[in-house]
Amino acid sequence: MRSRVLSASCVHRSPTVPTELTLAQQIDLQISTNGPMSLATYMGLCLTHPTKGYYKGSDPLGAKGDFITAPEISQMFGELIGFHLVNLWQQMDEPKSFNLVELGPGRGTLMADILRVACRAPGFRDALKLKLFETNPALTAQQRNRLESYEPQWLENFEQFDDGPVLIVANEFFDALPIRQFVRKDDGWHERLVGHSDGKRVFGLSPTPIPATSMPDVIANAENESVFEVCFAASEVMSRLAKIVGTQGGSILAIDYGYAQTQTGETLQGVRNHAFADVLENPGETDLSAHVDFGILAAVAREVGLAVEPLATQGEFLTRLGIAERAKALTGANPGSADDIRVAYERLTADDQMGKIFKAFCAHSPGLVPPGFVS
Template sequence: MSDAPSLSDLIDLQIRANGPISLATYMGLALTHPRAGYYTGTDPLGAKGDFITAPEISQMFGEFIGFYIVNLWQQLGEPKSFTLLELGPGRGTLMQDALRVAAKAEGFIDALHLQLFETNPALKAQQAERLGQFNPYWATEIDAVAEDPLFVVANEFFDALPIRQFVKGTNGWHERLIGLRDGKRAFGLSPTPIPEAALPPALHDSPEGAVYEVSLASADAMQRLGKRISELGGGLLAIDYGYAETQAGETLQAIRRHAFADPLETPGEIDLSAHVDFGALATVATGLGLKPALTTQRDFLARLGIVERASALAKANPAQVDTIAAALRRLTDVSEMGTLFKVFAATSGELEPIGFA
């Protein structure tokens, strides 16, 4: 049995030594600490984990991602060498389904350099099992790619990147910090105000008590990848829950075994996430000369033909009719993932991404 201090103890020691920490620092430790972080431990996916992602719901999701990527590759003139990078590939299910479809396009697999950005050893093993035939390379940096056209897929990746929170007070905005109160971790506010003029215009005139969330990590990822895409050609596709324009609102949530949990209770054992500010990602993309586009998951999949695909699958698998119908509903219904989840694209040059209005 290890005598190493728990992640909770390490965080508390850091707070005692250096004072309160930002929410971004806390999330970074809780999710990616090399020894005890949530994403560096066991497999968090599926019915026995804490959440289920779209690729685990139905093969149709990954299939349409594959069709989408092939279409962009063809629009680029079918380059003989390109990089396909998936951020947070999970069990490899999405990419397995995507490449099964993409392999039907002549020359696609021969030109493919598959890169996977993953920190979880248990998931890496499953990715290797599912994707080994494509000789994947596991990148330790998100922009560790070759000097080739770049296509990036990020399904439920940006929502797990650390955020900072700011709360509107009477004399400006104050950063929300995590400290210790009576020996237990608790939220508090920095006494140093930040003038409203320093925040995006959309936040000006917010009522007292309003919360603003910003993910510098997401902006950095978009900047680094977007720069490569702008220089080399290609596109980024991100699917996540979020909102179209920068706005006030508190969305931090903690999940454990498919139920909401206290975000400060057991760091390293719970999933922490926040809604993605797609407006902020679009601003970065536009600044790099890329074309951003945004739609709902429902509309994206519908435009690519998921209803017709579900019908064909049901005819070919009569015993699975109810399962296929349930998956279609889960992915597209407005009461499920259909409109909560957005699909964001940032593409280079004259590329016209399919699935968007």
């Protein structure tokens, strides 16, 4: 992706915009009025605008949506995470009250599969306080239909947890948080901005360089034209959650595509109707995401005293939890679905599908031994 150098700074006050305009018109008006905006601002508007953002609209999941997540592929994914969580609850001496939290619960499929398994453990169902963090009204309605019997509470912030340990699950949550991008030039790093050229939205660069010394040491010697992505929102979310877990006990399980250590590389992508799409076209109608820097999240968690497991691929994590055995059992009980079960198993675990590019991350109270990881 090539970038033009733009003449205006990225720091501007947002104008008052008529709400009857489309999101694309609102973004264009803001750029025309205030100049280029940061990529993080653009992504935030596209995904979470109060009325026109992507995650404020209809259900984006499934064959009729834009993408399919692991829980929608097979019940095995959620069932194994259910075992993972029950094991942690048992290691904590089966507290009589604990918070079970999901960030971005989608249709509620993952949590329904988790609880179908987890609630078989005596005392687990009575002890859990189910908390869901969701911004999409259409998905909230589906979560309510699937999970109503567990009396869920929908969170507006991360200060609404009850007393007791906190077990947090975040599947494909961190990848959707807004990122900023910086491009290396001879005179330093320049932030990539979204601006206008010839009446169209284009990427460009802030004319003001950021010294290389202000960037992480690991990318200090990056070559010209290298792209560095940083997600301050992910660090902030992890910091807040880690502090709560550090105080109340528990764990944070995050599964997403990403990388183990901070590095350069451009991963921002747009997906629409199950195909890659231009991130600058159809704002509010295209899913935008970027790979997660798990190295940063691990450092943030360790700062508040949590232990962090070595990052596992999704295939490794599910295999250690017994997905092969679970697939065999499901096939035995449903021989007519053998081909579907095999395809789902391969899709979740194979290196050339979701098995390698997706990673499993776990930060937790010292002393716990989370299943699925090798310390």
